[in-house]
Amino acid sequence: MSVFSSLILVLVFAALAYAGGLAGSSRWFMGVILPYTAILVFLGGLSYRVLRWAKSPVPFHIPTTCGQQKSLPWLKWSWLENPQSKGGVLLRMALEVLLFRSLFRNSRAQFLDGPRLRYGEEKFLWLSALAFHWSLLIILIRHLRFFVSPVPRFVMGLEAVDGFFQVSAPQLLVTDVVILAALLFLLQRRLRNPQVRYISLFTDYFALFLLLGIAFSGVLMRYFFRVDLERVKEVALGLVTFSPTVPAGVGPLFFVHLTLVSLLLIYFPFSKLVHMGGIFLSPTRNLANDSRVKRHVNPWDYPVKVHTYAEWEEEFHDKIKAAGLPLERE
Amino acid sequence: MFMVEKALVGSRRYWLWVGGLLAVIGLSFIAYLYQLSHGLGVTGMSRNVSWGLYIGQFTFMVGVAASAVMVVLPYYLHNHKEFARMTVLGEFLAVSSVTMCMLFVFVDMGRPMRVFNVFLYPQFHSVMFWDMLSLSGYLLINAAITLVSLHAEQSDLHPPRWIKPIILLSIPWAISIHTVTAFLYAGLPGRMSWRTPIMAPRFLASAFAAGPALLILLCLLLRKLTGYDVGKKAIQGLSVIVTYAMAINVFFILMQLFTAMYSNVPGLTEEFQDLYLGTEAHTSLLPWGRISLLLMVVALILLLIPKVRHNERTLAAACVLVFSSLWIDKGVCMVVCGFITSPLGTITRYVPTLPEMTITLGVWAVGAIMVTVFYKIALSVEIAREAPAAAAYEFAERSAAAGHAEILSSPGATGGSHA
Amino acid sequence: MRDRVWIVAGLLLFLAVITYPFWHGVEARATSQPPVLVLPAHEKECVAPISYMRTSHMKLLLDWRNSVVRNDQRKYVSYDGKVYDMSLTGTCMKCHEKKGFCDRCHEYAGVGTPYCWNCHVDPALAEVKRP
Amino acid sequence: MKFTRREFVELSGACLVALSGRKVLAVFTGAKESEAASTGEATSTKKRLGMLIDTKKCLRAQNCTKCIEACDQAHNIPVFQNPAHQIKWIWEEPFDDLFSPAETQYLEKDRKDVLTPVLCNQCDEPPCVRVCPTGATWKREADGIVMMDWHRCIGCRYCMAACPYGSRSFNWVDPRTGLKTLNPDFPTRTQGVVEKCTFCAERLDKGQLPACVEACPEKAMVFGDLNDPQSEIRQLLASSYALRRRPELGTGPNVYYLI
Structure with missing residues (x-):
């Protein structure tokens, strides 16, 4: 049910944007007001989320991640999983952010005849997630060509590498194909794997469909119903230079793309997509596993009134003795 | 599904080897970028010798890939159980060598950015289209077989039924890749030294000698480095195959030699003059051709002596001879030989350049790294399955990796924050 | 903290x-x-409507190229019935110059230099020596 | 024995497949065009362009390279000192190397070595077309020119291996580095593609003769339609003995040499 409702919602948004792109008055709303709102909500919301996380206490210094902490010399220390220094933590975090190592460990449980339970490797989730995120990053950097004038060299260079293969004109960009393929794979995985489907909610599908809608409208705009790039750049540059314009002649498909992107930006800080910021704050990733070499004291520890047995015995010494009970200390 | 993490743990020696290979690949990638920007003019190829080392290596590796059939066929069709442990190694070797083939073709292209044109505008009358189709099909088939059978082995399952017909399909398909590759050459009207129906049989014979010879060497190396033994019987069985194939290969060469020399037709004798006899003008390939022939004959004589074959040390030496002689024959001489005398009778020298050799070495390094990683994965699965003790050890290691064993092995680990 | x-x-x-x-x-x-383009001085109209050219000139060029090279059709009948020679350097470049027209907009929009110019010669840059 | 409808359909299907086998084979060998040509019906409408080079006339003007210069100029052919990288559309070779050497054994040395123009033979059964994996080179139905699409060539150089005449050149380096002047009327090629003579297809479309034919001061090159019995080239071929290069390979070259 949530599959269809989220799909329909995205389609409705796209249709509204398309219709609005044809009409005159709503173009200003979709081309100026919505993007500005989206940027503000995105930046503000993300900052709010991150700052709130920063305020939350991290109660424990989590020593167990996934591997042997540095211990006795004859126990093999998995140094990458359990770094003791800041540099090591940085490396572990970098590998997590850049290569998704946690996802790499993803496994799949399977019941076989017997019944026997088997854990098998499942690398496709990791692979498609990696493909999607890296493609998205490259696509975002490539989009700087609309927002910066003159276009920086590294943007042009990246596009040249991305468009290495000479297929058609405008030249095919590999990331465009990869991102669509990866998103479709992730979607079908969610739908076809019963366990994953069971735990999937409206929000899971909505984010996927929104991203698919953005990628799809972008691809349509580039390869099939070409738009006037000069006009598109005028809109984008107008936004970042605070002199917004919506010139006539920008196709409605552009407004579909822009509107879906704006919606994603607005939705972003309040959804699971905010893991972009959260990943840096995962305690099992950003704390050094040095609890064996360093004493960690809770900074908010208040003095607890402790009444030891020795003190108690002292207090009631005479009474205990009078009762004829044994005493530890005479 | 693909158990990559098995390749991410290893000894110092393993990482040194992998690191070394990666360094070679990095270096050759720089050389490739140089070639990409300056054009294929940085190679030793020319207007007359328009294919060189790359396509030679491609042809040779197609043979190595096809040779997997020499372990698959006895195992699956004739139920040779002693090949059980070697089959997956052979298939992995095939996957790696087909990948190398594709890389060799790719680096040989003048406009690699248009590589998709082969799919976008398929030409059914071009042998190259069929060759590409058969090679990529072979890659897919072998990748599927190895993945599925390894996965089944790891989960202690019988492989799914549908894989059996695919395995059977891989047998004729292996023959097809080398046959179509031979057609690539044998179907050209103007190149007399290639235009012979014996091209495909000779390709197959030499492939079934060189490929299994390499597999024997790899198995011996594996036993020495890891202690994993495919079994003496398997190696002996394979050595018989190498012997027969080498004998047939030499026989084919002699047949070609007779036809050319006795008929004395200039176009036919050309090849043998270039390679073995030499005339005043044809000299650049002469030492290569002669060494190759000499090594082939010596290897064959060695292999024919049962004592030599039964002793694994001497067998290894013979296998080195087989592999290197056929590498020279196909990887260096065969392609260049067809070009050395141009259609207009000009004789052109061909010497590969440094960038060309670096790129070639890089593709070999890619193949080596693939074989290393694949064999490591295959071995860890096999060892876990066959030795319960090792499996238990691996279980401990895996659960440690999942974070369970820590508490057991290190009491007081959680003490820090409470103290 | x-x-x-x-x-x-x-x-x-x-x-x-x-x-x-x-x-x-x-x-x-x-x-x-947007950049100020050098527009042709002696010509008022293009081979297709301006709005089409702005979005789809690359498609038109691909169509022309396939038509000329692969089908040996060199004449193009435009939307208003005029007949043009399908030629990048002969027809397009007669009015438009690469530097002031193509490049200026491509640079602005960050499109990069298409590989047309690997082979086709900008007449303004060529030292013309005709036989 | 009684056929059911289903069996009949299946059987006739099998027959159709068997019948079409010949057609399928034609697809693989690329022999379709020759079939059409040999039936004779198509020959009347389709042109088959060819060239006749009168070597005697050519010999008369010694050291003349006008045809080569005209071609180089018209097609932006670069000049490279390194013979490995040279691009040749029309060029000269010693007469002796063009044909089987045995046939010219007692010819005087200066006659043997006389430089003779060589170019693409625009074969009837071009091996280069048969082997090209992308269709970057093909035989034009209308006039038989073996054309090239430099936008599509991937630079695999299979055609160079296939051509028995050495008529194909590869751009080992950027051709513009070997060009002093650029002719804007014709594109240069990009690094990494194969090229060859196309009988000046672009000039023929404008109603002009190939550049080399036009430039020859001795009128030693005759260009025309081999399917037209009235054409000058057919008249000449009817009245004199002309040679073709390596016709025994079955490629059907369309460039003739008058001895």
Whole structure:
């Protein structure tokens, strides 16, 4: 049910944007007001989320991640999983952010005849997630060509590498194909794997469909119903230079793309997509596993009134003795 | 599904080897970028010798890939159980060598950015289209077989039924890749030294000698480095195959030699003059051709002596001879030989350049790294399955990796924050 | 806590990077003004409507190229019935110059130089020596 | 024995497949065009362009390279000192190397070595077309020119291996580095593609003769339609003995040499 409702919602948004792109008055709303709102909500919301996380206490210094902490010399220390220094933590975090190592460990449980339970490797989730995120990053950097004038060299260079293969004109960009393929794979995985489907909610599908809608409208705009790039750049540059314009002649498909992107930006800080910021704050990733070499004291520890047995015995010494009970200390 | 993490743990020696290979690949990638920007003019190829080392290596590796059939066929069709442990190694070797083939073709292209044109505008009358189709099909088939059978082995399952017909399909398909590759050459009207129906049989014979010879060497190396033994019987069985194939290969060469020399037709004798006899003008390939022939004959004589074959040390030496002689024959001489005398009778020298050799070495390094990683994965699965003790050890290691064993092995680990 | 400094610093860094187009625009005093193109002096109309050319000139060029090279059809009948020679250098470049027209807009929109120019010669750049 | 409808359909299907086998084979060998040509019906409408080079006339003007210069100029052919990288559309070779050497054994040395123009033979059964994996080179139905699409060539150089005449050149380096002047009327090629003579297809479309034919001061090159019995080239071929290069390979070259 949530599959269809989220799909329909995205389609409705796209249709509204398309219709609005044809009409005159709503173009200003979709081309100026919505993007500005989206940027503000995105930046503000993300900052709010991150700052709130920063305020939350991290109660424990989590020593167990996934591997042997540095211990006795004859126990093999998995140094990458359990770094003791800041540099090591940085490396572990970098590998997590850049290569998704946690996802790499993803496994799949399977019941076989017997019944026997088997854990098998499942690398496709990791692979498609990696493909999607890296493609998205490259696509975002490539989009700087609309927002910066003159276009920086590294943007042009990246596009040249991305468009290495000479297929058609405008030249095919590999990331465009990869991102669509990866998103479709992730979607079908969610739908076809019963366990994953069971735990999937409206929000899971909505984010996927929104991203698919953005990628799809972008691809349509580039390869099939070409738009006037000069006009598109005028809109984008107008936004970042605070002199917004919506010139006539920008196709409605552009407004579909822009509107879906704006919606994603607005939705972003309040959804699971905010893991972009959260990943840096995962305690099992950003704390050094040095609890064996360093004493960690809770900074908010208040003095607890402790009444030891020795003190108690002292207090009631005479009474205990009078009762004829044994005493530890005479 | 693909158990990559098995390749991410290893000894110092393993990482040194992998690191070394990666360094070679990095270096050759720089050389490739140089070639990409300056054009294929940085190679030793020319207007007359328009294919060189790359396509030679491609042809040779197609043979190595096809040779997997020499372990698959006895195992699956004739139920040779002693090949059980070697089959997956052979298939992995095939996957790696087909990948190398594709890389060799790719680096040989003048406009690699248009590589998709082969799919976008398929030409059914071009042998190259069929060759590409058969090679990529072979890659897919072998990748599927190895993945599925390894996965089944790891989960202690019988492989799914549908894989059996695919395995059977891989047998004729292996023959097809080398046959179509031979057609690539044998179907050209103007190149007399290639235009012979014996091209495909000779390709197959030499492939079934060189490929299994390499597999024997790899198995011996594996036993020495890891202690994993495919079994003496398997190696002996394979050595018989190498012997027969080498004998047939030499026989084919002699047949070609007779036809050319006795008929004395200039176009036919050309090849043998270039390679073995030499005339005043044809000299650049002469030492290569002669060494190759000499090594082939010596290897064959060695292999024919049962004592030599039964002793694994001497067998290894013979296998080195087989592999290197056929590498020279196909990887260096065969392609260049067809070009050395141009259609207009000009004789052109061909010497590969440094960038060309670096790129070639890089593709070999890619193949080596693939074989290393694949064999490591295959071995860890096999060892876990066959030795319960090792499996238990691996279980401990895996659960440690999942974070369970820590508490057991290190009491007081959680003490820090409470103290 | 001490960590909060790092978190805030990281957040600020992120904000700085993500708003790059904004502060770069301010710094470079960029305007959204598109480039001024050198338009042909002696010709008023193109082989297709301007709006079509703006969005789809690459498609037209591909169609022309396939038509000429592969089908040996060299004549193009435009939307208003005029007949043109399908030729990049002969027809397009007769009116438009590469530097002032093609390049200026391509640079503005960050499209890069298409590989047309690997082979086709800009007449303005060629030292013409006709037989 | 009684056929059911289903069996009949299946059987006739099998027959159709068997019948079409010949057609399928034609697809693989690329022999379709020759079939059409040999039936004779198509020959009347389709042109088959060819060239006749009168070597005697050519010999008369010694050291003349006008045809080569005209071609180089018209097609932006670069000049490279390194013979490995040279691009040749029309060029000279010693007469002796063009044909089987045995046939010219007692010819005087200066006659043997006389430089004779060589170019693409625009074969009837071009091996280069048969082997090209992308269709970057093909035989034009209308006039038989073996054309090239430099936008599509991937630079695999299979055609160079296939051509028995050495008529194909590869751009080992950027051709513009070997060009002093650029002719804007014709594109240069990009690094990494194969090229060859196309009988000046672009000039023929404008009603002009090939550049080399036009430039020859001795009128030693005759260009025309081999399917037209009234054409000058057919008249000449009817009245004199002309040679073709390596016709025994079955490629059907369309460039003739008058001895």
